[in-house]
Each structure stands twice: as C-alpha cells, then as structure tokens.
Amino acid sequence: MSTTVLIADDQRDIREALRLLLKAEGIGCVAVDGPAAALDAARRQRFDAALVDLNYTRDTTSGAEGLELLRELRKLDAELPVVAMTAWGTIDVAVEAMRLGAGDFVEKPWDNQRLVSIVRNQLALGLSRRNERRLAAENALLRADADEEFVAASAPMRALLATLQRVAPSDANVLVLGENGTGKGVIARKLHELSRRASASFVKVNMGGIPESVFEAEMFGHVKGAFTDAKADRIGRFELADGGTLFLDEIANIPPAQQPKLLRVLEDGELERVGSSRTLKVDVRLVSATNADLAADVARGAFRKDLMFRLNTVELRLPPLRERGEDIALLAQSFLARFGVRYQRDGLHFAPSALRALQHYDWPGNVRELSHVIERAALMADAPQIDEDALNLKPPAPHDISGAAALAASESLTVEQAEERMVRQALERTGGNIQRAAAQLGLSRPSLYRRLQKYGIETGS
Numbered sequence: 001m002s003t004t005v006l007i008a009d010d011q012r013d014i015r016e017a018l019r020l021l022l023k024a025e026g027i028g029c030v031a032v033d034g035p036a037a038a039l040d041a042a043r044r045q046r047f048d049a050a051l052v053d054l055n056y057t058r059d060t061t062s063g064a065e066g067l068e069l070l071r072e073l074r075k076l077d078a079e080l081p082v083v084a085m086t087a088w089g090t091i092d093v094a095v096e097a098m099r100l101g102a103g104d105f106v107e108k109p110w111d112n113q114r115l116v117s118i119v120r121n122q123l124a125l126g127l128s129r130r131n132e133r134r135l136a137a138e139n140a141l142l143r144a145d146a147d148e149e150f151v152a153a154s155a156p157m158r159a160l161l162a163t164l165q166r167v168a169p170s171d172a173n174v175l176v177l178g179e180n181g182t183g184k185g186v187i188a189r190k191l192h193e194l195s196r197r198a199s200a201s202f203v204k205v206n207m208g209g210i211p212e213s214v215f216e217a218e219m220f221g222h223v224k225g226a227f228t229d230a231k232a233d234r235i236g237r238f239e240l241a242d243g244g245t246l247f248l249d250e251i252a253n254i255p256p257a258q259q260p261k262l263l264r265v266l267e268d269g270e271l272e273r274v275g276s277s278r279t280l281k282v283d284v285r286l287v288s289a290t291n292a293d294l295a296a297d298v299a300r301g302a303f304r305k306d307l308m309f310r311l312n313t314v315e316l317r318l319p320p321l322r323e324r325g326e327d328i329a330l331l332a333q334s335f336l337a338r339f340g341v342r343y344q345r346d347g348l349h350f351a352p353s354a355l356r357a358l359q360h361y362d363w364p365g366n367v368r369e370l371s372h373v374i375e376r377a378a379l380m381a382d383a384p385q386i387d388e389d390a391l392n393l394k395p396p397a398p399h400d401i402s403g404a405a406a407l408a409a410s411e412s413l414t415v416e417q418a419e420e421r422m423v424r425q426a427l428e429r430t431g432g433n434i435q436r437a438a439a440q441l442g443l444s445r446p447s448l449y450r451r452l453q454k455y456g457i458e459t460g461s
Helices: 012-024 035-044 064-076 091-099 112-140 155-167 184-193 212-220 256-268 294-299 305-311 325-342 352-360 366-380 401-411 415-429 434-441 445-455
Strands: 004-008 028-032 049-053 082-086 104-107 174-177 202-206 245-249 285-290 314-317
Touching: 004 012, 004 035, 012 028, 012 112, 028 035, 035 049, 035 064, 049 064, 049 112, 064 082, 064 091, 082 091, 082 112, 091 104, 104 112, 155 184, 155 314, 174 184, 184 202, 184 245, 184 285, 212 256, 256 305, 294 305, 325 352, 325 366, 415 434, 415 445, 434 445
Parallel strands: 004 028, 004 049, 049 082, 082 104, 174 285, 174 314, 202 245, 245 285
Antiparallel strands: none
C-alpha cells in the first residue's frame, strides 16, 4: 500500500534531504516550506503521517509556530500521526509536542536509520487506528446475511453463474436486475467473494431507505460539527468500502438531486465529507441492483442516462423463482435444514405432497417468500414430516390501502395502525416484493417506501 508523508520545514535543503531519504524507503512525500502551506496541503489531501519542524523563520527558538501547526493538524485529522523535528533538542519543547499529540520527535541533525524507523512506526500506528475505526463502523452497519443460499442447478441460473464467474475477477461495475426477493443481494456478495477484493469490505446500502436530507452524510461521511447532530466524525459508505465492494440496492430510488454527486464519485473516485473541503480518494468496485426499468426511468427524466451507463458496465439479469423449477426443491431442502437447526426441530422432512405444492406454486415473492414459507412451516409443524397443509400456500388476494379506515373502524385501531398492518400484510403476502405489494395496495413504489420509512419496516433484496 502506497503511503504519503507531509514534510514541513522552512529550509529547502532539509526538505530535499528528507524527501530523498524517504523516497529510497518507498515512502512518498509532499514537502512544504511552512505552517500555512502545510495546513493548506492537509486540507486538500489526506496524509498517512506528518514530519514537521517546530521552529520557522518567524521564531527560531521557542517552537511556538511548530506547536501551533501541530494543534491545527490534529484539528483537521485527529488520527494523523505527527513526528516533531527540532534543531534545539530542548526537552521542554519535545514534551509539549508529545502532550499536544505528536507520536514521537527527532533532533537535527538526525540519524537516518532512527528517523526512518520512527516514521515507519508512526505509519503503522496510523494504519492501525484507521483499521480499528473502519471495523467499528462496519460492525455498526446492517450487513447482508452471510448464510444466504446460492443454488444454481436450473439452466437459467447455470447461464447466470457462468457469466458471473467471468465478470467477478474484474473491477467492472455490475448492475443486477430482477424482481424483489430473487436474491440480488446474494449475487452481489458472490461477485465480491469471487473478486480480487474478497478479503476487503463488502458494504451494503439500501438506497430506498436513506432519506434525501442525510444522503450525502450517509454515503460520503461527515465531520464533527457539520450539522446539528454531527457530534463526531463519521465514515461514509464509500470510504468504508474503500478497497472492497459497495452494493447499492434499490439503485433506482436515488433522488434526482443526489445522482450527480454519485456520478462524480464513480467517475473520479473522489469525494468530500460533509463539512470538509478535503478531497478523499476511494477505490471501490460498485455493484447495483434494482427491479425497476432504468431505461424507462431515463426516458421520463427520473434517472440520469450517464449514471445508468456508468452503473451497468456489465448487466446481470436474475430470473424469478417461477423460472427456476429445478432449484425450488433444492432451495426448500436447504432452508428446511437451516431452520430445523435454528428452531431445534430434529428430523424435519418434506412429504411428497409438499414438494409437489412447492413446485406448482407461482412464488410472487420469489426466493424470499420461499424462505419465509419454509421457516414458518419448520416452526409451526406438528410433526417431523411437513405436508402440503403445513406450507399454508395461498394465492395472494388484492387489497387496497383505502380499506385502512374501514379496518380501523371495525377493529378499534387508529387509521395509522390499520395502515401499518395492511402494509405489513401486503409485504408478507408477496414475500417482501415491493413492486407487487405496492400494486396490491394501490400505491406507487415511492409512496410505499415512504410508509416503510414511517413505520420502521425494513426490507431487503
């Protein structure tokens, strides 16, 4: 991994000597002549460490300018390792520098071996701090389930898998298309696992679940004080996925005003946290997913054409479960084994009637609906053998959200409580398929998403 050190010293020969010394060790440098230039550089670029003189032309004895520079650098980046340099070697100035956050100090003239050792130690410390913060942020995110099933016995899935295996090792952006519940998140994770980035982060973001007011803060991060609730610096999803894969689910739901900002990151690999003017470089492989017709969205002006082209370097179409006949029984058996362990139900197995029913059902909610059906059967079955009745497969009945008032009146609920119940029931009937649930409720997809956010209802791919 390449590293860059900021060098600040008012003597040109010293800057050049340090630059050559560190260059020979494979460490990049940006050298400037004073505090003002150092702060300007730190605002524009993120450094892995800083090597700063404590005395400059204005005052060559007290170290005051260097100590003030140290304070300001720490304000810009509290995790930046700083090594202080002084030609005077006074213990008091060195102690004060360490108190203000310097990781170490060196005296001029320096010993080359010692200076390189100190810089390398501070670079390692800085990397460790960033990794700890990154892991903490990862653990705070809701991640895709690692035990999701990947079954590809049917002809459509075998063809998809062959394409996936060719595409995965590249860094090409991939757009995964398919109905809700088909397993687009599983495909995204498979792309990551088969890529050269498999050892790095896989970060999932549901674009339909991010309010427009916090879109930039969520995606690009923010600095402390950027807005009222910004109590501390926060890493955005792009920065968190640096070196790995970022999965943007429900990509069609990005607000039009935010689409140019996403496009800029994809084109340049650069972003700024909210409240900061410092440009950060990120290296992210992007996988997106949607059940929408992006071409139609482009035609009606709801989605940028250049963003669509940037997203789908490669396009993968995931078939619905009703077109994957050979996979249905295999998926069902796998789900049954998993839920049998989860609910401590030994010996669960399907009766022939259950397998026939599974095979003939239309599965409007796709793989997610199948998983829900098997989980419910595993939990509620009276006997180890699960028959057709235990599956409780029923054709979906159309409903309309306008019935909320009638339901509220009949069951002593508020209209909001009745509406929430109807939304949850529609999602259950469709196995979480947003498009079908919205159609059953007589709503547009954006209207349904607003109700999901209102009632705190979570969905996945």
